[in-house]
Amino acid sequence: MNLSPKIESFVMHCGEMGSRWGFNRTIGQIMGLLVMSEKPLSANEIGETLSISRGNVSMGIKELQSWRLVSTQHIAGDRKDYYLPAGSIWELANRVFEERSKREVDPTLSLLRDALLDDPANAQEAYAHQRMDEIHQLLETLTKWTAELQSISPEKLTTLMKLGSGVVRILDLKDRIVKTGSAD
Amino acid sequence: MNLSPKIESFVMHCGEMGSRWGFNRTIGQIMGLLVMSEKPLSANEIGETLSISRGNVSMGIKELQSWRLVSTQHIAGDRKDYYLPAGSIWELANRVFEERSKREVDPTLSLLRDALLDDPANAQEAYAHQRMDEIHQLLETLTKWTAELQSISPEKLTTLMKLGSGVVRILDLKDRIVKTGSAD
DNA sequence: CTAAAGTTTCAATAATTTCTGAACGTTTAA
DNA sequence: TTAAACGTTCAGAAATTATTGAAACTTTAG
Numbered sequence: 042m043n044l045s046p047k048i049e050s051f052v053m054h055c056g057e058m059g060s061r062w063g064f065n066r067t068i069g070q071i072m073g074l075l076v077m078s079e080k081p082l083s084a085n086e087i088g089e090t091l092s093i094s095r096g097n098v099s100m101g102i103k104e105l106q107s108w109r110l111v112s113t114q115h116i117a118g119d120r121k122d123y124y125l126p127a128g129s130i131w132e133l134a135n136r137v138f139e140e141r142s143k144r145e146v147d148p149t150l151s152l153l154r155d156a157l158l159d160d161p162a163n164a165q166e167a168y169a170h171q172r173m174d175e176i177h178q179l180l181e182t183l184t185k186w187t188a189e190l191q192s193i194s195p196e197k198l199t200t201l202m203k204l205g206s207g208v209v210r211i212l213d214l215k216d217r218i219v220k221t222g223s224a225d
Numbered sequence: 226m227n228l229s230p231k232i233e234s235f236v237m238h239c240g241e242m243g244s245r246w247g248f249n250r251t252i253g254q255i256m257g258l259l260v261m262s263e264k265p266l267s268a269n270e271i272g273e274t275l276s277i278s279r280g281n282v283s284m285g286i287k288e289l290q291s292w293r294l295v296s297t298q299h300i301a302g303d304r305k306d307y308y309l310p311a312g313s314i315w316e317l318a319n320r321v322f323e324e325r326s327k328r329e330v331d332p333t334l335s336l337l338r339d340a341l342l343d344d345p346a347n348a349q350e351a352y353a354h355q356r357m358d359e360i361h362q363l364l365e366t367l368t369k370w371t372a373e374l375q376s377i378s379p380e381k382l383t384t385l386m387k388l389g390s391g392v393v394r395i396l397d398l399k400d401r402i403v404k405t406g407s408a409d
Numbered sequence: 410c411t412a413a414a415g416t417t418t419c420a421a422t423a424a425t426t427t428c429t430g431a432a433c434g435t436t437t438a439a
Numbered sequence: 440t441t442a443a444a445c446g447t448t449c450a451g452a453a454a455t456t457a458t459t460g461a462a463a464c465t466t467t468a469g
Contacts, residue, residue, distance in 0.1 A: 044349075045346065045347070045349060045350050045353075047340050047350060047353070048349070048350065048353045050336070050340070051336065051337075051340060051353070051357065054332075054333065054336050058329065058332065058333060061247070061328060061329045062329060063245075065426080065427065065428095066427080067427080067428080076356055076360075077352070077353040077356055077357075078352075079349070079352040083445095084445085084446075085445090093428075093429090094428065094429045094430065095429085095430080095445095095446085095447090096428075096429060096430065096431090096447075096448075096449085097427080097428055097429070099446065099447055099448085100427095100428085100447085100448090103447085120436070120437070120444065120445060121444085121445070121446095122445085122446075129359075130356070130359040130360055130363055131359075131363065134363055134367075144245060145242065145245045145246060148238075148242065149238065149242060152234070152235065152238050153235075156231050156234070156235060162229065163229070165228075165229060165232070165263070166229050166231060166232065168261070168262075168263040169229075169231070169232045169235070169261040172260055172261055172314070173235065173261075175313075175314040175315075176260075176314055179314055179315065179318055182383065182386050182387070183318075183386070185386075185389060186386040186389055189389035189390035190389075190390065192390050193390050193393055197393050197396065199366070200396060201392065201393075201396065202366050202367070202369075202370040203366070204396075205369060205370055205373035205374075206373035206374065206376050206377055208385065208392070209377055209381055209385075211395055211396070211398075211399050212381065212384060212385065212388075212395070214395075214398075214399065214402070215395050215398065218398070249456080249457065250457080251457075251458080267415095268415085268416075269415090277458080277459090278458065278459045278460065279416085279417090279459090279460080280416095280417075280418075280419085280458075280459060280460065280461090281457080281458055281459070283416065283417055283418085284417085284418090284457090284458090287417085304414060304415060304466075304467070304468095305414085305415070305416095306415085306416080
């Protein structure tokens with residue numbers, strides 16, 4: 042497939058950013074290409090367009106599927122697999138977020154939980170223990186929060202984001218209401 | 226310096242996670258070590274404790290300083306530089322967040338802004354243009370939002386996070402109030 | 410000024426990650 | 440049953456990234 046220069050530069054950019062986003066160059070490129078493509082693409086089309094080997098396309102797609110970012114589509118009377126993004130931009134971003142949190146935060150959280158189980162044995166450990174506890178609390182709060190945000194509908198979430206720091210004013214508002222009348 | 230097994234395993238974990246968090250193994254270890262240490266450490270102490278070369282310590286510290294995660298302290302009558310975390314756990318997490326957003330989002334945002342300037346030249350570009358616009362909007366909203374959250378005091382932010390998806394109820398509350406009485 | 414104590418830089422090397430392509434597996438049309 | 444069309448795997452090669460250590464640089468005490 043032939044890409045217009047503007048699309049090509051976007052796809053290549055996705056490649057360059059790939060490793061920063063948690064995967065590698067090829068995988069970034071494949072994802073960029075699929076998002077920019079109106080119709081699903083076969084492994085062959087992907088490989089030719091990006092000049093990468095059959096094997097690499099296969100591995101890349103597999104990885105993207107493990108991130109739940111790509112789905113497979115079949116066309117009647119055609120034995121090829123066709124690939125397309127597994128949802129809207131919004132959903133994709135969400136998945137990247139979830140998946141990264143799983144890989145970047147969960148292991149640390151579980152290490153910290155273990156480490157905090159038994160009491161510090163000396164002054165050095167006491168200090169470290171305290172620090173680990175802070176990190177643990179921070180990560181817990183953050184994890185819970187993002188999990189809850191995921192459960193909010195995109196529309197509400199957009200409203201919330203547009204509100205920005207204005208949300209503080211509303212928190213104050215709530216405090217006033219709670220103080221002057223209704224129970225919490 | 227000699228680390229107790231529990232602290233050592235935490236520091237090593239920071240090393241393993243390092244690359245997922247946006248830096249490399251050594252840098253993760255150095256940061257972990259500094260956070261766990263009650264007193265500032267010299268380059269020598271860091272290198273010995275982690276068994277890494279002088280040069281590597283120097284480069285690692287430099288990188289951590291570029292992330293604004295480590296500060297230098299001097300002790301009267303001592304020519305060595307001593308290093309310590311540049312703030313509370315909370316502040317550190319914030320910096321990592323900001324810094325990563327700068328590296329992971331900003332370049333894409335600027336590419337998209339450029340790409341969206343001129344009109345699509347054909348059907349393929351028209352579709353891609355639309356997709357880029359969606360991504361652009363998403364990233365803009367997200368960037369603005371996180372920037373605003375940064376401006377909220379840690380206490381308020383904690384309240385907000387603890388509230389979780391309960392924040393939606395408050396949004397509804399606000400809507401009711403606005404509708405029935407005061408102007409926005 | 411000189412030497413000692415420290416830090417930084419960077420070319421060479423080591424370690425790790427990614428990519429290729431050939432071999433193998435599977436499905437289906439004939 | 441065969442062979443063509445496709446997907447997958449994985450050992451080795453290529454590319455990239457991290458690390459070392461020696462040389463250069465900086466600061467300061469004497």
